[in-house]
Amino acid sequence: MTLTAGIDAGTQSVKVVVYDDQARRVVAAASAPLELSSGEDGSREQHPDAWVAAVRSCFGALDAELRGRIKAISVSGQQHGFVALDAQGEVLAPAKLWCDTSSSAECVEIMDAVGGAERSIALAGNPILAGYTASKLPWTRKHRPDVYQRLATILLPHDYLNFWLTGRAFCEHGDASGTGWMDVRTRQWSAEMLHAIDAERDLTPCLPPLVASDRVFQLQPGRADELGLAREVIVAVGGGDNMMAAIGTGCVVPGRLAMSLGTSGTLFAYSDAAMVDPDGSWAAFCSSTGGWLPLICTMNCTVATETIARLFGFSTRDGDVHIESTTPGAGGLTLLPFLNGERTPDLPLAKGVLTGMGTHNASAAHFYRAAMEGATFTLKHGYDAFLAAGMQFDRIVLTGGGATSAAWRQMVADVFDLPVEVPREAEGAAFGAALQALWACSLAQGADLSLAELVDAHVGIDAALACTPEPSRVAAYREPYRRFLEHLVAVRQLYTA
Missing domain, CATH: 3.30.420.40 (ATPase, nucleotide binding domain)
Incomplete structure (x- = not known):
């Protein structure tokens, strides 16, 4: 029996599910609400500290014996958010979220800088739309200049929780493609799109390394103790909530x-x-x-x-x-x-x-x-x-x-x-994260198993709801x-x- 946990940090709440691969069911779940700060200019923000507090609350609500048997965890997070860290890894400002439209003017400015929406699509595969991470950077430069000056690391919401769990800054390709500055065809950061965001500053040093979907990282001992988890727990790369929901729905x-x-x-x-x-x-x-x-x-x-x-x-x-x-x-x-x-x-x-x-x-x-x-x-x-x-x-x-x-x-x-x-499991993103964590465990144990094969074996449909x-x-x-x-x-x- 392998127990894995999926964490879904959404807009309204953080949810944690614990999955039993032998029983083929979620054996425990917890959630904690989140508040959203809204402004008349379209701003929608949350402080990353609130996500951390909610994760602590969720794990604290789980049975201690059950927590001790979890082997791996994975994080699903709302896409497009902008988390700004200083050189010491401290959060500089509230995170601007996917539903934040206050930087819509900056979307146009970025695309104009590269030659229009068609050129943006040619460079990265996507235009810069309202809510994408890219426009939040020039908005921060204009409205929070001190934050922008001290900016050392750019993370997405799920990246930040991974950073809190592992002490490592990294980003995977699914969530990264929602920034607006990654070329989805080559899976690499686009130098031209980054230049369009800020022509006077090279933002490349602020970006975390891109990692493949099968990478795993070690949970920090202090975080393990704090959450009541074994120190041997591994952390899969996770992804954006839509990417994890894709796994959780098959x-x-x-x-x-x-x-x-x-x-x-x-x-x-x-x-x-x-x-x-x-x-x-x-x-x-x-x-x-x-x-x-x-x-x-x-x-x-x-x-x-x-x-x-x-x-x-x-x-x-x-x-x-x-x-x-x-x-x-x-x-x-x-x-x-x-x-x-x-x-x-x-x-x-x-x-x-x-x-x-x-x-x-x-x-x-x-x-x-x-x-x-x-x-x-x-x-x-x-x-x-x-x-x-x-x-x-x-x-x-x-x-x-x-x-x-x-x-x-x-x-x-x-x-x-x-x-x-x-699907039988209603929390698609959290469940998808738990399945990705299970896949990470399987690979760590030497199994020759594709994620598609694992998903096919574990994602069931509730016939009564069809x-x-x-x-x-x-x-x-x-x-x-x-x-x-x-x-x-x-x-x-x-x-x-």
Whole structure:
């Protein structure tokens, strides 16, 4: 029996799961909430100390005997965050997060410096979009000059937790591809993109070394004692939360589409080759498994349903009742749920827009359905770009908090006209990290086992939560989706003017 732990440091909480490879199940789990500091300028920040405190809290909540039997751990972390360290390894400022849109002007400045979005894609595989790490550096230079002057090491959120656990600064290719300054084709830092970020300073010495997905590091003895773990515990490289969710949902071979309904919404599919779109319709990321992970990310998913539920004074746990009492199209309501600005489509300065309200649909139920449909339609808009590129899928593997809603699972099946499956282990990113840790253990013990083979053996589907498209509802969603796209065209003109 091997016990491994997966740590998922998300936007709203830190979660830890402990996986038993013989029982093929998660045998323990703990979570701790995180606060988000928000500013009217679009700033969204957290202090890395809060992540550390939450990790301590999670391990402290686990049974001591169980902790002592854990062999390996791995960290999943929210992508794109910027953690600035000084020469002594101390945090210089709160971390700017993936959902921070205050540096949208700097995105344009960086791309202008290299010759536009097309040139940025040619150099690194991606344009610099709102939330990507790259724009946070010139923003810091302008607004926190002392921090920028003292900056010695640049880390992503999951990198920082690895640094805290191991005392080593390193970065793996999946999470690194979300910075905007790594060429996803060559898996190397791009000197030209770094120069575009700051033409007067060579940022290369600030970047941690890039490491392969099968590397392991030793847990610091002091951290082991602090967390109640054995000193022999190894730390796998981990990755961005989307990359770890790909492992946790079995999306490590071509042809599978994973969808995460969390604070942000994501669609991703494994590829054996770099999938770079010349128009930047999706994020051309690397996976944390040695391949690539073309990805669609929307910045407003469960945040839309939670906002409407809060507005009308009910819990999203009771939201399915409102969906069941209404019909596709929300009685003519259309919600473009761009409450945090939006990345896909690329509208960082956009706001939420609600249209079509009349006396017949001015109800909590219709508003809630419009929020859920708006979040789902935004993902469908991104999915259409995958189809236009020739990608084909036969099912959707659904994860994230929204996947606990039976109504949302059925809505996804009907809007996308694809069967929906839900993994047996609900915490896809944390579970994926635990599986990566298990793979690291297997390699350390001399096993000749690919990660895809291990994932195939351990990722199971909850048959009771599966659903298939209902033909009448598939047809009923076509007109509301067409209406959504029409409104999107109008809003795009409004918020890019």
